[in-house]
Amino acid sequence: MNKIRTHARGRLLTTTVLAMGMATIVHAEDSLDFEVQGAVTPSCGLALSRVRIDLDTVAASELGAVGDGSRWREASFTGVDCIGATKASVTMRAAAHPADPRYIAPVGGAEGVAIEMRTADGQSLPPDGSSPVEFSWMGGVPALAFQARYIRVGPLKAGDAVATALVQIQWE
Known part of the structure; x- marks a missing residue:
């Protein structure tokens, strides 16, 4: 056989x-049928992994009363190698100021000040890590522009006031 x-x-x-x-x-x-699931999502890289906003030296007299702020300073994250992305949803996580959790608590010798963050078009960006701000662009290179300033939240004491925040970006 x-x-x-x-x-x-x-x-x-x-x-x-x-x-x-x-x-x-x-x-x-x-016979065997394979079912394949998944998706290709938009993506972008970042030109820099760290962006610094220099708030410079601010005189205490510029922060006369609670709620007064210094002038806004700006910096941007720039996207590179973007494929299919026309929007971004951004959150920020940092230590919230105990006097007002909408603002970042700085470290250093200064007291009575916090750091306020927003987008260049005025969307407030709290440090809670869960309140997204939205960016969109029609094409080309995306620039996610942010602004920061000192804001008075209590009795002032002069000194250094610096902070670090983690920005998370979801490309859409």
Whole structure:
């Protein structure tokens, strides 16, 4: 008894040849469907992984009363190698100021000041990590522009006032 196996178009064909010259053909068919799921999402890289906003030296007299702020200073994240992205949703996580959680608590010797963040078009960006701001562009290189300033939140004491925040970007 000789067996010959051939694979053609997903079917297994087994032919058995008997010594008397009679042939029996048996067809066996197994099939398996694969289901593939997923998506290709828009993406962008960043030209820099760290952006600094220099608030410079501010005289205490510029922060005369609670709620007064220094002038706004700006910096931007610039997207590179963007494919399919026309929007970005951005959140920021930093230590919130105990006097007003809408603002970042700076470290250093200064007291009575916090750091306020917003987008260049005026959307407030609190440090809670869960309140997104939205950016959109029609094409070209995206620039996610932010502004920061000191804001008075209590009795002032002069000194350094610096902070670091983590910005998370979801490209759409």
